[in-house]
Amino acid sequence: MESKTALIVDDSSLARMMVRKIFATSFKDWTLKEAKDGQDALNVVDGASLDLALVDFNMPGMNGIELAEKLMEKQPGLSIHLVTANIQERMRMRAEGMGVGFIKKPINPQKISEIMSVLNG
Amino acid sequence: MFMLTELEEDALKEFFNMGLGMAADSLSQMVDNEVLLSLPQLKVASFQEAARMLVENQNEKLVAVRQNFKGELGGTALLIFPGAESLELVRTLLSEDMPLEVLTELEQETLLDVGNVILNAFLESFTQMMSVSFEFESAEFLKGNSNFLLDITSHMAAQERSLMKGSVAEHERAVVLMMDFKTSDEEQKEHTLSGFVVLLFSREALVILKRELDTILSML
Structure with missing residues (x-):
């Protein structure tokens, strides 16, 4: 089976480490790309095809x-999820209005599993 | 001098960010408006330096709700508004057409309630990932300039140390975490609110904080 690729974008090393650990433990067949901000993310992706993007807001x-x-x-149709501490209703509505998922920090394996089950479903 | 590694600082900022996210959600529901947050700033500074940092940001008269916490992790959290902003908040929460005298009378009580909700949301989320326990003292309402708000003699953690050790705590270093917030002005241009949250830890608390951060980081 071809390996799938996820992108995590967060300026916090801690937040990226948490996602890295979850993937290394529970989703070993995935390739994880990391970026520390938006511009870095666009450079890291550089035309590559993604299956999932987890993006911090602030x-x-x-x-x-x-x-x-x-x-x-x-990449139209890419599964993108905002992973944020900013859990205000307006933020959630803005994300969901664009078709972007909304996940409250801190991230945990269960939250990623839920995304994966939708992706695989 | 007490030092945090780059990774420990990063983790601390991220916890602060999560705490502020919860606090902003509480405030947002109260004022029925979106609260915009800045990126967290962190500095290991003495209390005096902390006071100066605050002056750089705001030198006018400030109004604050201060929430001391003690236990395994001791320190102080402050929710600070420039003086005029606090009345604006009270006006937003209570009634648009309330006379100024009435607003001023209700300012202290209202801000204490608001501060309590916001700072509790903030501190509970801040410590969510740590195994430390702490308890809150009653929130206090303060009015004055930044030097007064961070005054070493009124700062609980510094005061306790000073009393215990008989030392002058002027050179104590503290972690100062600061984040600005303001309400979105898209809907109510004339009623934007701004302020900031400051978190101070004593040196004793820093040792515990560092230990907790190391434990969390070692699991990743």
């Missing part, structure tokens, strides 16, 4: 919603 430079828009332009 980052230096472009925010997670702006990055999600750019990722959608590059």
